[in-house]
Amino acid sequence: MRVDAVSGDRDNGRMTTPSSPRPARALLADWRHHLHLSDVRGLAQLATQGTLGITELVERVQGNVYKAVAAPFGAAGQKFVDRAAGTSGVRKKGITGLVYGSVKGVTRLAGGTVDALLSRVAPRAEPPASSPQREALLSALNGVLGDQLLDTANPLAITMSVRHDGRSLPMDKVELAQRLPRATGKILLLVHGLCMNDLQWRADSPADVLPGHGQDYGEGLAKELGYTPVYLHYNTGLHTSVNGGQLAALLELLLQVWPQEVETLSLLTHSMGGLVARSACHSATAQGMHWPSRLRHLVFLGTPHHGAPLEKVGSWVDTVLGSKPLTRPFAKIGQVRSAGITDLRHGHVLPADWQGTDRFAGGTDTRQPLPLPSGVACFAVAATLAELPAAATTGRRLDAALGDGLVPLSSALGQHGEPARCLDFPADRQWVVAATGHIALLHSLPVYQQLRRWLT
Known part of the structure; x- marks a missing residue:
């Protein structure tokens, strides 16, 4: 496993506060141009x-x-x-x-x-044509309330699709060839995380652009390695295993209508997207689908394989509020959060992990262990906010690091106290980047350079 120290990436992706706040009326007027x-x-x-x-x-x-x-x-x-x-x-x-x-x-x-x-x-x-502002609003709402939006047939609910340049691709061979006239036999599918969307892989500020490599990882890997990048767009508020099953079926269809013979399928995932990808691999194998035989690479960027502490804090707050009669109603506020969010408590990827249980109840990790898909080169990138020197490779030093602000290093690297739950990433397929936050993993030049080495 390699650890690199990177300076200047910690603040990437943070929201900045304007020096002079605009009146609320002006902000509402702006939204009229974005909402349908x-x-x-x-x-x-x-x-x-x-x-x-x-x-x-x-x-x-x-x-x-x-x-x-x-x-x-x-x-x-x-x-x-x-x-x-x-x-x-x-x-x-x-x-x-x-x-x-x-x-x-x-x-x-x-x-x-x-x-x-x-x-x-x-x-x-x-x-009208959608905008990045509208896409960000919809993806955030779906992340927090996506299961409820679907259950109530709310038009804000996102339907899973494969997109390119922010537009859904047709699942028809002729139409797809027209939309992607330069398609190659190497597909790279980028899968976003919770409350995010496909447009957020692309740099939205000059500071996040990859010098000499384009606007995002997909564009750079297309130019240098011949991949054709496409992007998953999905409702992150649904159970991870529900999204995994939908992704498995969508990939099976995508390979059938792809304009070229598919030589290589690679998945580049961020955060929750990695759990969805693992679930899709399991679902596809169980159903005898064909696309896993084309899957060559599976890359995880900051994926909470064994859960994220923030969801565990939310579960603890629910328990405390629910323990007293006068505060019990307030526990319902915390229980507004979606199934996708509660799946992040331990890193659920299978239907059996949540079916028949109260997803808001606390308790121990009862997941069924699921190894990495066999025959696929799997890679894990973890990040830490700490300024670790490049030579800091001991497990003790890594355990003391802060993680990327949302996902601990051990979770991102698939490490677990129970051997049966550990994910077997070879040492040369693990990589830790320092001074980098969770969102900054999407726009990091060192991360891109590592991806290029792995996906060659």
Whole structure:
């Protein structure tokens, strides 16, 4: 395993604060140029659901207060509390219950009216071309609420597709040849991570451009190694294994319609994208699909193979809030987060890892061990915010490092205390880059140079 110290990459990808904040009205006016009518409809649905959720939260808090006050008075106190299972505790026939019921009724009526109007207008309007700002908004919403968006048929929900230049590619051999006239037999699929999208592989500032190599890893590898880069776009709020199954089927179709005979398929993944790729390999092998026989390289950039601490903190907060009657309703706020996020607690990749369990419940890691796909050259890139010297290669020094701010080094390298769960990356296929954050892994010249060596 190699460790490189890189200076100046730590701040890449961070949000900068303008010196003079713009008025909120001006910012809202800007968004009118980016949102489609279908987006407005989806946001209106979220606003309705959010208002209902807040109302129910306040009602449950008040109901729990009623229960706490009524408890010392025994049977006499219980007359003032709704004790039916699943209720908030506020009596529906009382004045308080009438107020809450009225608020929810008016919200549903107003939300339904707006949705009905927009559903009629949106299909008639030709949507403008999408923008990076809109794509970033949609990908963030899908990362946090993607499973709920899908379950409620919200138009904001992203459908998985393979894209190029920000546009979905047709799964038809003739049309695909027209869209990719220079396609080669070497496919490079880039798979983004949680709350992100395919456009974010591309540098959006001069500081992130790869000098002499293009705007992103895909463009550089196309010029130097003859790959044809395409980019996965998907709803990161779904279970990792759900996305893995969809990716497996999509790759099978992609190889069937590819304009050239496919010699090599390589997957370059970032963060959650690596878990999705591992799940896809398992799903494809189990179903006897053909594309795994073309898979030559699988590269992981900052993938939380054994989980990410931030999701574990979220689970702990849920447990603490849920342990007390008065704070229990507030645990529902944390439980808004998507299935994709909760899968990151331990690094779920298989359906059996989450099926039949409460995904918000704490507990030990019960995943089924899943080794790296056989016959594929697998590579792991991990990053640390620490300024490690190039000679620092001992495990003890690495364990003391900070990780990339989201994923610990051990998780990114597939290391685990239980031997059965360790991922077998050979020493020459592991690489640690220093002074680099999680997002900076997408636009790092040293990382690109390492990728070029591995994918030659």
